[in-house]
């Protein structure tokens with residue numbers, strides 16, 4: 001989500017979650033290296049959530065709603081109070097030239113928003129995570145991560161925000177289209193560079209320490225048609241007890257990242273199924289597809305921001321000190337409108353994300369045929385991450401980027417086309433075990 005906020009501040013673009021694909025399983029007590037024994041077909045029951053997990057989930061929904069409301073209130077307050085216009089005037093005095101005015105305005109605006117968001121951000125990211133026993137992060141690490149993250153957003157925003165504003169000046173009727181077109185190379189650049197320029201500022205990424213397991217993973221990757229794949233282990237145990245893995249990067253920076261917490265809590269067979277899921281994202285091209293969907297969402301959002309923004313400014317007749325969208329002081333207005341668009345379009349992005357996650361689960365099962373290990377990994381995921389297996393409708397619509405854990409366990413318990421004489425959906429990408437020497 002860091003990427004999303006970066007993109008948003010950067011050029012006022014709206015994008016759905018771009019960090020394609022996390023899994024976050026956890027598991028049982030079965031241990032040891034994968035061995036070619038007959039697979040256990042006993043279904044894994046979906047566990048009841050603990051009382052603590054239910055409380056975490058329900059309060060999390062309220063906090064999410066508060067966060068969304070806050071993301072409307074802050075820009076509204078800065079716009080309607082005239083503060084935004086005053087920042088612009090100050091930026092103009094300091095910067096003189098237009099391009100510096102835009103950059104200084106963005107830095108000032110980012111600082112104020114950071115300070116206004118700080119109490120909620122501190123509670124959500126630090127106090128609450130410790131209260132529920134999920135966090136291992138020191139206050140210093142939390143503070144330095146937060147400052148770095150905000151600093152990067154502000155600097156990138158200051159460097160790039162003049163571009164959409166120049167386009168608005170030059171083409172007031174079609175800027176939303178041209179800006180969307182420019183977001184595509186921009187997002188490709190962000191996805192390409194973030195794993196090597198930004199992520200290492202927050203955690204240590206290195207090769208996998210368990211070389212035996214790494215060889216198993218590389219053999220699996222070879223069966224999935226991925227050659228020369230890069231697997232990174234990241235020391236998330238300094239931040240959290242939660243488990244996760246994800247695929248990120250493009251071209252030369254494409255990689256699968258495993259949190260060390262996941263490696264510590266899952267046994268090898270479970271890790272292999274998780275890797276199968278991540279490889280599914282990789283092989284099925286989910287990162288570039290997500291960028292494509294982001295662009296469509298950006299197009300719709302900017303079109304809406306243009307129409308609604310011009311209508312509102314015409315009505316306001318220069319009150320609040322802003323009369324044109326091309327004035328950098330209209331940033332909070334655009335952010336407000338983009339936040340509304342995000343609330344409307346998030347359900348669409350989630351439907352697509354859930355589809356990708358489900359297909360990655362299918363790919364993992366077809367590749368490993370380790371249904372029981374996959375289900376047990378999801379059981380661990382639920383327990384360690386304080387998840388609930390079957391969240392309610394509102395959660396699923398606005399927050400459900402993945403199928404629920406209950407649905408995923410059910411799928412693992414039943415999806416065995418290879419035993420029912422049915423063809424596999426991804427057989428063309430998967431080489432049989434006998435074709436690869438371990």
Ligand SMILES: [Zn+2]
Pocket residue numbers: 020021022023277278281357360
């Ligand atoms: Zn995934």
